[in-house]
Amino acid sequence: MTSDITITPHSPGIADVPGFHCAGVACDVRCNDDSRLDLALVYSKTPCTAAGVFTTNDIKAAPVVLDQELLAGGGDFHGIVINSGNANACTGTQGMADARAMLEKAEAVCGAPEKSFFVCSTGRIGRVLPMENVLRGIDEAATVLDDSAAQSKAAAEAILTSDTRSKTVTAQFDWEGETITVAGMAKGAGMIEPNMATMLAFIATDAKVSHALLSASLKSANTTSFNAITVDGDMSTNDTVLFLANGESGVEITSQNAELAELFIEAVKAVCKDLALKIAGDGERITKLVQVIVEGAKDVSSAEKVARAIGNSLLVKTSWYGSDPNWGRLLDAAGYARVGIIEEKIDLAYVPGIPMSGAFEGSVPALTQGQPQDDNLSQWKEIVSEKEFTIHLNLNLGSEKFTLYSTDLSEGYVDFNKSE
Known part of the structure; x- marks a missing residue:
């Protein structure tokens, strides 16, 4: 259509x-x-x-x-x-x-x-x-x-x-x-x-x-x-x-x-x-646009809460600015959304660019069923060094999803907003 x-x-x-x-x-x-x-x-x-x-x-x-x-x-x-x-x-x-x-x-x-x-x-x-x-x-x-x-x-x-x-x-x-x-x-x-x-x-x-x-x-x-x-x-x-x-x-x-x-x-x-x-x-002094896709949630509300916890985390956003694939911060933020996620069920991957369809070409796993995929570290680093990338998180608890578009947070943002 x-x-x-x-x-x-x-x-x-x-x-x-x-x-x-x-x-x-x-x-x-x-x-x-x-x-x-x-x-x-x-x-x-x-x-x-x-x-x-x-x-x-x-x-x-x-x-x-x-x-x-x-x-x-x-x-x-x-x-x-x-x-x-x-x-x-x-x-x-x-x-x-x-x-x-x-x-x-x-x-x-x-x-x-x-x-x-x-x-x-x-x-x-x-x-x-x-x-x-x-x-x-x-x-x-x-x-x-x-x-x-x-x-x-x-x-x-x-x-x-x-x-x-x-x-x-x-x-x-x-x-x-x-x-x-x-x-x-x-x-x-x-x-x-x-x-x-x-x-x-x-x-x-x-x-x-x-x-x-x-x-x-x-x-x-x-x-x-x-x-x-x-x-x-x-x-x-x-x-x-x-x-x-x-x-x-x-x-x-x-x-x-x-x-x-x-x-x-x-x-x-x-x-x-x-x-x-x-x-x-065009976020104030941002350097990166990040798509956060949370799927496999029991309901849309849960998926949105997890996505917003990740997308608004200052620790996550500053790591994105530093091109640091610190997925531990992502998982921590997902957890404090408090929607009942289970670590052993989580699949987490980094994906190049901002794909608008369900195809995640070039997806690189960071966690598979809660198990770290540390051999992929150099590939995660390469993806988060780009100006646009996607975080794909599957909770494997249901069939609902939510997509959020977020940004990094830079020194430039702080400098720009410290005074009007």
Whole structure:
């Protein structure tokens, strides 16, 4: 089924979707006389259905609270306004007032109805937004708003904080003579432990999709993408993924047409997975991307707990940075997940690269039924010296699995984050 979907990994982004316009401008949100792009606008004149997933942190930024209210209220939506450089989190009543002011300004400059725009912010926590700059930026964004690749790329750049590169992707497939497009952009490099991290992702499609199906598609894709990455184990106050569908293609996705629905969901998953891996791969000062596959668990929850224990272990992550195949640390982390694993049943292997299928070519065992395979030491070392590799852990206790994408932890991460 995925073979019927064309993926463009470094596309212009959301403006690839017919009917969507974008803009990215500089308005000095950081208040340092910087010309860096820091405000983005996404707009569809055609009304959209919408879905979203958000941080589960008890402390939620004002835009998150506002967006959840808007989604709960239902209705049609037309766009999103996003600023970087300031999270508008932990800013009290002023923060909520500022988020609403951004919403109202975006609606006014685009001629959109009330409560039809979402608001997102990312950046430093605890600082009030410089609203004069932000509102001026929204005005300017409206004057350059269009469906060009240039403005789509500018929008993707404007949402970045500590990222080193923009993150965009487009997926397309044909159905009965029509082309369906799903495209997205994201940001995120640090404070990444989505459930959801300082990560934002925005996805758009020209398919006609009900809120219920759009929401189900996003939640399904989110489980194996944005909620399956970790850089540093820190959950943000601002994590948001928003999905807009404007129906411009005229093709309606319904659960009654199972084949079409499956194609659409696979396209959404492909977009989310691509963006999630780009976030993990751009972790702050990381040098390695590591896929942690835990299978043979009695249930998915157990597999996830083991994977997260390994992927968030500071000892494990620093050994990866040092290209040290210290599988003892992996096993220790798996054990303190406390899901009832049995040492004598465990198979553990190092695998080159990030294979996306069940084929683990070049897999080198470290443990077989709990017994160390020490003769393979030089091969383990070679694999973990690469920029991308996989840890394959089989608990041999059941049939469930979970895949997590993690990173190493470097001196550069500490140096970068020791002061804002």
